[in-house]
Amino acid sequence: MNNFEYYNPVNIVFGKGQIKKLKDLIPRGEKILITYGGGSIKRNGVYDQVIEALSDHDFIEFGGIEANPQYETLMSACELAKKEQISFLLAVGGGSVIDGTKFIAVAMHHSDDPWKILSQRQSIQGATPLGSVLTLPATGSEMNTGSVVSRGKEKLGCFGDPRMYPKFSILDPEVTYSLPERQLGNGIVDSYVHVLEQYLTKDVNSPLQDRMAESILKTLIEEGPKVIHVKDDYASRANFMWCATMALNGLIGSGVIHDWATHMIGHEITAFHGVDHGRTLALVMPSLLRVQKEKKQNKLLQYADRVWNLSNGTPDERIEQAIILTEDFFNSLGVPTKLRAYNIKEEDINTIVESVRSHIPVNLGENGDIDGEKIKTILMQAL
């Protein structure tokens, strides 16, 4: 196991009926900005629950944060927050709203152009405290420090400053009942790939982290179909929601080697073709595993054995079968694994490759061996 530091002070408040605890989670006297997205929270009752819980608090609202939150939108929210002397941000939404709100929180304190936090990796200078009410399990943003923001064709992330942790996140599985199948499928794939990015890498003798990663994968495989096909099933929604959070809260990634190439390539597919984030991962990951199967062999065989119970055949056959089962799982959730599903063609690939390379000038992957050529191969094989 590698040396690591693990610090995650997010207060997770999990279960049905928990939104009312907002009343006590945010100190009285704070001036709150409630942020949200396109307004689905006004149709599914979440907004009403939040407003009722905060009836004795002082708050204003900022709606309209997009999927892949846009820098310009977030800067408008930042200006409003500064003008109104906001002291606490409450994100009510999925990963985009929470990511965006984290960016608002740090932009409020940045003396230089806040875009440089992303484009030049400038250190943050401060952060307004924030909390979240999660409505879409997927990104893990509710229990980590990550934030990914888009500007034109650029989709960039900043990660790692503990001031960006939410003070609390409320996870009520019932708020997911109104989500469309597409978003649920995206969320399950997103969570699953978060785990693979931290698990299917180089072996550093980390049996507990490995088994915990496999625990999330197996639970997603078991619960995913129920999430998609069984209406208003509390148990499967709760189990999925907790898997999504645990997939990217730092724990399974502590002391092990990470990949993240799939995410880096996927971000560009979103930027150029507008494909939902989770769906880009289903396009890239299986193909990447095939291209990298020699370097990832040990872990892929472990994955084939422990997650998919594959014990027959040559190592190569077992690995291929595990990748096929992974694709089948994604497809069964309504999430395609080929670029043609989005009409992305061979001639589009170079632009994606060049954009990855321009944003991350070093090679990707846990071995630092995914160069432009390899990204191209991965995408060509995903056509």
Place this chain on the structure above:
Amino acid sequence: MNNFEYYNPVNIVFGKGQIKKLKDLIPRGEKILITYGGGSIKRNGVYDQVIEALSDHDFIEFGGIEANPQYETLMSACELAKKEQISFLLAVGGGSVIDGTKFIAVAMHHSDDPWKILSQRQSIQGATPLGSVLTLPATGSEMNTGSVVSRGKEKLGCFGDPRMYPKFSILDPEVTYSLPERQLGNGIVDSYVHVLEQYLTKDVNSPLQDRMAESILKTLIEEGPKVIHVKDDYASRANFMWCATMALNGLIGSGVIHDWATHMIGHEITAFHGVDHGRTLALVMPSLLRVQKEKKQNKLLQYADRVWNLSNGTPDERIEQAIILTEDFFNSLGVPTKLRAYNIKEEDINTIVESVRSHIPVNLGENGDIDGEKIKTILMQAL
């Protein structure tokens, strides 16, 4: 899954050579009290590493905290800390030193008799910040709020106030190289039983928590023998150390039903017969599982299947076989599973039962059905 709150802000600093980070983990300007036990840290080099890391800090020391830390000892430390206006406590040791130091931290701020925090469950009134350098993986105290303190024949715990979390805990697996086999065996059993107390209970549809619990159990079964028999093996020590912390940091216990009867009964065996804490658990748990096997049947069958790969035989046979394998595992670590190993006899049992009942006047166990008679049966079957 049941509703839950999970909040754990302990900064875990894990790996070889991490003790030097104390320099930055404790703010300059704090007046530190370093607490430790019988002095083994002076023989194994840990003390020297701590002192070197704190060479620019202002500190004093208090050694001599016993296994099963004694109230009187801790109150002496508390008086010293108050007199010297200590602002930060650094526990260097195992669970007893860390538990004891948490009690010092809260006793310093208690206006009434601090014993009442334990005996009358008085709320704590404050806590001096503390950190830890863990030397014996076992109790999980380095990443939870628990503290168990002894006074004469009373061994009582207080749990749950977030002010009792260490600010940080340094976990360097190399510091365990000098531990005697007996303490390593105790620590492995302690960690294993912590998991069982949160896992072998009523099923509330918590597949992720279950699998994470099984992950720790399987890793302890795999690494335990290497910890005991392979000298200075970093990997197995690291994996064991992380298992011990994860076994009782609140995570696998979130949203599920707990038992803890084994611990409650075990505490009295320590109080009356001086048996090491971990060793008392190995005496009680197997017998308790046999007595409670009908109510725990679903989880015991899952345990037999997933942890011990038992698929043949009747349900009853598989359960019995899983309990026998658990006993074999404990015995293989040099930890006995029968009271006769400590010369505890039938005539000693009533005193233990009565003392459990006097400290916890309600029935024990996740079903609240372990009354005095059942405690007696459990102990009789463990003779």
